[in-house]
Amino acid sequence: MASGSIDPMHQFEIYPIISLQLGSYDISFTNSALFMALSAVLITGFLVYSTRGRALVPGRWQSMAEMSYEMVANLLRDNVGSAGRQYFPFVFTLFMFILFGNVIGLVPGTFTFTSHIAVTFALAIVIFLAVTVIGFVRHGAGFLRLFFPHGAPLWTAVILIPIELVSYLSRPISLSVRLFANMVVGHVLLKVLGGFLIMLGLFGVFVMPVLVSIQALELLVGALQAYVFTILTCIYLHDAIHLH
Amino acid sequence: MPQFDPSTWVSQIFWLVITFGALYFLMAKLALPRLASILEERENRVTGDLEKAERLKQEAEEVLADYQKAIADARASAIAALKESANEISAIGAKRQAEFDAQLADKTQIAEDKINAARIEAMEHIKDVAVEVASAATGKLLGSDVTESKVSKAVDDVLGGKG
Numbered sequence: 548m549a550s551g552s553i554d555p556m557h558q559f560e561i562y563p564i565i566s567l568q569l570g571s572y573d574i575s576f577t578n579s580a581l582f583m584a585l586s587a588v589l590i591t592g593f594l595v596y597s598t599r600g601r602a603l604v605p606g607r608w609q610s611m612a613e614m615s616y617e618m619v620a621n622l623l624r625d626n627v628g629s630a631g632r633q634y635f636p637f638v639f640t641l642f643m644f645i646l647f648g649n650v651i652g653l654v655p656g657t658f659t660f661t662s663h664i665a666v667t668f669a670l671a672i673v674i675f676l677a678v679t680v681i682g683f684v685r686h687g688a689g690f691l692r693l694f695f696p697h698g699a700p701l702w703t704a705v706i707l708i709p710i711e712l713v714s715y716l717s718r719p720i721s722l723s724v725r726l727f728a729n730m731v732v733g734h735v736l737l738k739v740l741g742g743f744l745i746m747l748g749l750f751g752v753f754v755m756p757v758l759v760s761i762q763a764l765e766l767l768v769g770a771l772q773a774y775v776f777t778i779l780t781c782i783y784l785h786d787a788i789h790l791h
Numbered sequence: 792m793p794q795f796d797p798s799t800w801v802s803q804i805f806w807l808v809i810t811f812g813a814l815y816f817l818m819a820k821l822a823l824p825r826l827a828s829i830l831e832e833r834e835n836r837v838t839g840d841l842e843k844a845e846r847l848k849q850e851a852e853e854v855l856a857d858y859q860k861a862i863a864d865a866r867a868s869a870i871a872a873l874k875e876s877a878n879e880i881s882a883i884g885a886k887r888q889a890e891f892d893a894q895l896a897d898k899t900q901i902a903e904d905k906i907n908a909a910r911i912e913a914m915e916h917i918k919d920v921a922v923e924v925a926s927a928a929t930g931k932l933l934g935s936d937v938t939e940s941k942v943s944k945a946v947d948d949v950l951g952g953k954g
Binding site: 572575576577584586595603609637644664666669 | 799827836
């Protein structure tokens, strides 16, 4: 990190590690792809390695694996009910992928793939489309009742339906922008504070506690945003399955 | 912002699909079934252990009840035996007492008979002595012999019912 010329946006730069071309599309294996792959490998390694003993009384690692499993399972059961069980592998993968992406990104020098709107929006739009398809498959045209609360006076439809429609359609945007913005802001803040600390030289020790606290806060935010992304996915699933 | 550079979007989404898809596959086929089986096994084990503990507790309670019953039985039979032997002892005592009483009564009877006989004998001797003394006294006082039969009669009159 060169002092003096610190660009807080530099950390979001994507550069190819292995250049690849598919037709006219650039599908290079980039630093972003590297950390996605790393997350997937670490998640799998963590869950498989920690449970290798299949211990009846779990150790620390197995306890963590079981806790993550039970946390997501409870989240899904509380929000969707038993009908959501078939989506458990997807929801679990989603949670672990975003959580590891956020947390690994906090290690200095790494890349946070969840700080890119392309990734978060791709996840959000897939969830949005999947939820919409599930809703129509389960309820047919009856899924449209989602846009008009049962029991409301008929004339309110003029107001309620556009509002509900807009709120429904804005789901993928709010879902993706929330994660993306949180990650970007956190990392920019850390970078700016870090640069400030270096510029202060020896007096930087006074900024150090602040930087450490922000780092801890970002760890919390990273875990929390993964949780929020997952719980919102569960709530959308609930809407599609139970219609409010 | 590098985030809004569309040239990297295709690559990001391409690798997102690949890595997420691979992770989904690994989770669904490997990690989650294993975790589920571990948790299920534990739950079964815990339930099984609880049932076993319940069964053992019940068995222990049965054993305790048997033990208490055995103690109560033993106590009851001990009390019965004590009572029986006490009865026996008192029966023997009563029998001996009765035998002794009977013996005592016999001996008393015999003694009384002897006393009576002795008294009667003594009475008879007293009469003879009295007759003799009376006839001697009268002889000396009156100077004449009195017939023995008269004296005897007089003595009889004096002795009266005491004879």
